[in-house]
Each structure stands twice: as C-alpha cells, then as structure tokens.
Amino acid sequence: MADRETVFTIEATLVTFGPGAVDDVGYEVARLGLHRVLVVADPALEATGALGRVLDRLTEAGVAHSVYDQIRVEPTVASMQAAADHAKGLDVDGIVALGGGSTIDHAKVANLLATHGGEILDYVNPPIGGGRTPPGPLMPLVAIPTTAGSGSEATTVAVLDIPDLQVKTGISHRTMRPAQAIVDPELSATAPASVIASAGLDVVCHAVESFLSVPYTERARPATPADRPPYQGSNPVADVWSARAIGFGGEFLRRAVAGGVEARGWMMLAATMAGVGFGSAGVHIPHACAYPIAGMRHEVQFEGYPSAFVPHGFSVIVTAPAAFRFTYDALPEKHHEAAHLLTGAPAEGPDALPDALLALMRDAGAPLDLETLGYTEADIPDLVAGAEKQQRLLVLAPKAPSAGDLADLFRQSMRRA
Structure with missing residues (x-):
C-alpha cells in the first residue's frame, strides 16, 4: 500500500448562520x-x-x-x-x-x-x-x-x-x-421556485456524489503534501457532512420550492454542509456530464433566470439517476444509505437511489431528461467529448467510466416518461 494515500484533509469556511x-x-x-x-x-x-x-x-x-x-x-x-x-x-x-x-x-x-x-x-x-x-x-x-x-x-x-x-x-x-x-435564510425569501429547485438539486447532487466518491485510500499518494488535490475522495469526516446534507435535501427541498422560508433556510445550511463534504471528497460523474450539458445549449429559458441557458443544478441532476445506477456495484451499501437518507424509507437495489432522485426532481418541477433541455441522440458524441475533458472529476468516481459508459449514461438520460 506504499503507493496509496493514507492521509486526508478537512478544511472549512467559518460560518455564521441564522435569520438576520x-x-x-x-x-x-x-x-x-x-x-x-x-x-x-x-x-x-x-x-x-x-x-x-x-x-x-x-x-x-x-x-x-x-x-x-x-x-x-x-x-x-x-x-x-x-x-x-x-x-x-x-x-x-x-x-x-x-x-x-x-x-x-x-x-x-x-x-x-x-x-x-x-x-x-x-x-x-x-x-x-x-x-x-x-x-x-x-x-x-x-x-x-x-x-x-x-x-x-x-x-x-x-x-x-x-x-x-x-x-x-x-x-x-x-x-x-x-x-x-x-x-441568512431571509435573503432567499424572494427567489423564484425554479431557482430554488435548481440550486437545491445541486446541493443534493453535491452531497450524494461526495458521499459516493472513491475512498481516499484508493487514490495515489501525492509526491508532496502540496500536490494533494482539494478533491481527495470520500473519508469519514466528509461523509458526516455529506450525509446530513442529503437528509436535509430529502426533508426540506420540496417545501423550499413551495416557498417555505424556514425550509429555504435549512436548504441554505445544507448547501454549506455539502460544500464542506465535497470540498474534501469531491464530485464526479454528474458534474463532469453537467459541464458540456450547460455549455453546448443556451436555448431553453427557465422562470427566474434573465436569459436562456441550462441552470447548473438542472444540468447536474439530469444525468444523476443514470450515473448512480452505473456506480451502484462499486459501493452498493453506500448507495442504499444515500437512498434511505433521501426518502427516510428502507432502500435496496440498483434502482433505489435513481428512483429517489427522480421522485425529488418531479416534485421540484425540474426537467427530467436531456430532450427537455434541447438535446437529441445526435449530440451524444459531443457530450461525451465534453465530459471526458473533466478528468479531475471523473477520477473521483468509485467506478471509472469509459467513453462508451458515458455515452450510455447520456442515452439513458435522453428521454424519460
């Protein structure tokens, strides 16, 4: 194990939280x-x-x-x-x-x-x-x-x-x-529902991706501490922050989208918690896929945004169900735990987490597929090429995707009933 990492770091911003x-x-x-x-x-x-x-x-x-x-x-x-x-x-x-x-x-x-x-x-x-x-x-x-x-x-x-x-x-x-x-939860009170939905789904995806990232002990040891990347893989401390953020997303996002100021406050806190978690562990496949999704199309306009583009949270979440079905066999128990945190119900099997995410997306009024964002099957090669440029993220996936795997993920995310 001499070539494997044995150290992880946790850094956190000082946070002042609460109304006022x-x-x-x-x-x-x-x-x-x-x-x-x-x-x-x-x-x-x-x-x-x-x-x-x-x-x-x-x-x-x-x-x-x-x-x-x-x-x-x-x-x-x-x-x-x-x-x-x-x-x-x-x-x-x-x-x-x-x-x-x-x-x-x-x-x-x-x-x-x-x-x-x-x-x-x-x-x-x-x-x-x-x-x-x-x-x-x-x-x-x-x-x-x-x-x-x-x-x-x-x-x-x-x-x-x-x-x-x-x-x-x-x-x-x-x-x-x-x-x-x-x-300050009061600052989010006037944000439109679609902005809350996109941002909140980004929070959930941050937290789930970091919770399901490759364990830090499976990463290569850096030559010096200065070479240790900010995103280091899952670790026991980051998992605590990420798990709590997943739970808050399942409990409060629907109410936050509906306009509840208290729920919006808890989602703001969840965002900060998820930031601490993925700031150490990192994010992977859904975020790598999101960058070309957002970069290649600027045609659909969502309520609350000043121009036509794909908001970041929507670009992230749309491939997440397929991505976590792909990574399931690398960390099945942690996938079950993430689904349980989102729903509060017992969860088992490769579809548990994807189904929980799709239910949350539907309830939040988010787009469910790439077709809704203006994409067709003809765009898949370019989407794959864009995702492959995000190697700093893809190396954190618990199961490394090939170009063919990424194409399959985009294909599965193209159209949903």
Missing part, C-alpha cells in the same frame, strides 16, 4: 482586519434592499466600500475577466460577495487575478487550461449567499462557461475558499 445573520457583516469584515472592500453583488439585490443593508452595516463598522454589480448569472471567461479587471484597479484589502453561486464565483476569480495576476485560462483546470497554482494566499473573501444552494461560500472552486469551446469548467485551489460565510 447578514447584519453581522460589518463585525465580521472588521474582525478580519479589513478597511477597504469591494462588494461584488447581484444587481437584483438592490431592489430587494439586501445590498443596502450590507452597505449600511459596512459603513457603521467604519469599512470603506465600493460596489461591482456587472454579474452574469452563468459566469463566462469574459464576465469573470471584467470583474477581475475592475478589482485590479482598486486599492482594497478584501472582498464581500453578495448573491448566488455565480456572484460568489465571480468574486473568487476577481480576488485571484487581482492578487496574483495572470489570465483566467492560466488557472483553469487541465486539460482545458494551464492548471497554474496560485503562489500564495488571496485577500479575505466574505461570502453571503442569497439562494438555497450552490454551496460556493464553503468551497475552493469557481465554475465558468467557455463559449468558444462549448464547455463549462472550473478553477479550484484551497486559497480560493472564502474566509467567512454569512448564511
């Missing part, structure tokens, strides 16, 4: 020793009063601030570069991100490039980008999510769309993890 928690932002920013911050914000939050509330608390704490709100709902290289260029021109010592996962991801990349320079593709994960490692720490980032879900406030990754390649991908490094998360 957003009012702690001035205290938390001052506690971090920050004096001049850039607030990266979803432009829609000015109308809700959330942005003004944050700015007032910063002013009361004596923290100077400016606002950048040119956020694209699905980040692209261009939109992230614009945010980074803006940040580079400022004399700030920290960043506050207020919005959904897209806003927080813009803030992460702006922080990275403002601190260390370079181009976005220098840092994007290979084989798409150069995989450059940030040479040192970034400015402290305080993340304040406003949806019941992405978990970006607790993770090391920022996801972006590269239209020229028709694929989504990511930048991931431990230095990109926010220093502080402020999770």
